[in-house]
Amino acid sequence: MNTLTDFFSFSDPNIRFVVIGAMLLTASSAIVGTFTFLHKKSLVGDAIAHAVLPGICLGFILSGTKNPAYLIIGAFITGWLSLAAVEFITRRTRIKEDTAIGLVLSVFFGIGIVMLTVIQKSGNAAQSGLDHFLFGKAAALVGEDLMVFGTVAVILLFCVFLLFKEFSLLAFDKAYAQSIGLPVRRIELVLTSLIVLAVVIGIQAVGVVLMAAILITPAAAARFWTHRISVMVLLASLFGAFSGLAGAYISYIAPAMPTGPWIVIVISTIAFISFFLAPRRGVISRMIRQRAIRRTINNENVLKTLYQLGEESKNFFLPRTEADIIHKRSYPSPLLTAVLHRLRRQGYVERIGTTWQLTEEGMSRGQRVVRIHRLWELYLTTHVNIAPDHVHDDADTIEHLLTPELETELERLLNYPTVDPHQAEIPYKKPV
Amino acid sequence: MNDLYIILTASLVACSCGLLGCFLILRKMAMVGDAISHAVLPGIVIAFLVSGSRDSVTMLAGASLIGMLTTFLIEFLHKKARLQTDASIGVTFTCLFAIGVVLISLFAGKVDLDQDCVLYGEIAYVPLDMILSPTGLIFGPRALYIMGAIFIAIVLFITFGYKELLLTTFDPAFASALGISATFWHYLLMGAVSATTVASFESVGAILVVALLIGPAATAYLLTDNFLVMLILACVAGVLVSISGYYIAVWLDGSIAGAIAGMTGLLFTLAMLFSPTHGLLFKKLRTTSDEVSSA
16 A cells, blocks of 8 residues: 555655656547547557658668657657558558558568668667667656657647637548548548657557557547547547556556557557447347347247237237247247237236237237237338338338337328238238 | 578468468458467467467467457457447457467466567577477477478468469459359458468567468569469568568567568568559559650
8 A cells, every 4th residue: 555655655756757747648549549549540659650660770771869859850850651551551562451451561561670780780788779669768757858759749639629620521521521622632641640749659658559549449438438539539538548557656666567459458448348348338238138129029029920820810818828829920939938928017918828828908008019010011112112022021110110100190190901912911000 | 401491481481470461461461461460379278278388289279279260259359349440450360369368377387478569579589499300310490390281381371272372352242153262261361361370470479470371472462463362472472581580680689580470561662662553652653654745
């Protein structure tokens, strides 16, 4: 507990630098990353992260110092060049985008590695620490770094704030943005520059390979909690900042642990929790919803079958065996038994010995399904001009979905018909 | 002799990767290959901890499993969680790679792997690890034998599965109609990619495996429309970049694997400009001559 209070009192300036630096980096990357994600450019972020390496080396070779300004300029140039290369290859040759990204990423990185090894063997004493760009050095951030990161973060935030509407529009409807006269190319150019900028400072925290994670993963996680883009940006930056804080804390209590990978593990954990547990969009809530829909469909299909059996014998309340039902419409036997028991609990059928009998409610629900089915078949033949032998499957789906309001509307529109296209009677609640 | 060993090993890595790369780029799965090459890292570390050695069969099997798991996870996130493909690839491989790096630092004393080696390997050390007979006879470097075995396995895999791989690549619907399971061959291919990645890991590292998976295949794709010719051309390109990359690295005194990746880019650029069928230069010449003749 002592380490916890030590850490969060931020009395040690080193801790302060690391925590503020890590949080600045992850939060600002996450904000830019949200738009990278929405523009479906996640892997482009990965490509830029690898492609800045030769630029950093070049900046060092030309300037002879590790002055961040030169390195960032170099990184910016090759980062941009890599994007231009991906776009050129995709547009002008038969190579697909993913192949172009992979190719550019690995070739630029390879060239960067060659330059790095050449620099390391050149004997220039100033070069030590250049390889921080490969794996990040979040745990060794100092005051100077903070100044650079802070400035870049402010620039990023300011641009995103200024162009928020344009970025959002472009992410969702590029054609519309073009038609209302927005300078689409130029806005895309700005966004790409922001991605490059975020990558250039971000790789100093987590390194080349994991950069894509702090760009994309917070946004991917945030996407599962909201439909509003402003909320998404906010959530992504919170997730990012939290992972930065957690990563810094872990490497504080266990100094041998690398900060960057821990930041990524924390943010990935948040993402996987979101993917599974988020309400509405999460995997589990989606599964629960699908199960509920499947159950309703099974329920209604069995009630419909019982109703149709009733129509044939002109008596809806005759007890039926399970074999009778399967004879009319094929169900796997265990499924049918389970559905019938569920219907009994809900009060739609009653069990008499080994047979099943519709209740009043079950009869009217089965009747409604049959009514919608036949109304819909009629609607499709009369209003949509589909041949009567092609309408059954569609009606089989819609019978479970139509709302009572639409049902009334349909009845009105068709003028309360009595028979469907196959001359079967359309049953109404109160027999006409 | 050492030169020859290094070039031979690099060529075998390049050919194995190039052959598989042809399928990857045609299936639009180049980035899945990239993801697998990163994601096998935790598999390598765990297998290393369990078996205690680097070149055991457990390591290959374990890594292949992790590779298939990666493929499964990417598809699961895409299909079940409805995450867009690019993001599901990005999230999956970074997460697994981060776990791998943390595992390396956790077991730093027990695992003979370091971060640099993970990223760009050290092919220059290939001749240092020789297989010796009990009488002291030198049989050649261990890595050469491993890559030779992998290359033969890949060639056999493609020879015997040629029809199935081809059909599931170009027309998955027709393949299923013939009773060929697209999913089965998909996972088999990904398993092969993982195994190759792991075997090549020591020599060329995670990211440069990607250069060899994609580069030679993409170059070949620009030179021909015949798939069999594409496979052969990818191997030729792989050997060319291995030889030229090695000598450039020696000349610059830099990383061999990095130089090979750089040469992949150069070769691709040449193919992009001068390919007789798909090159930009000839396309341009053709359009100009069309204009002249129509004028």
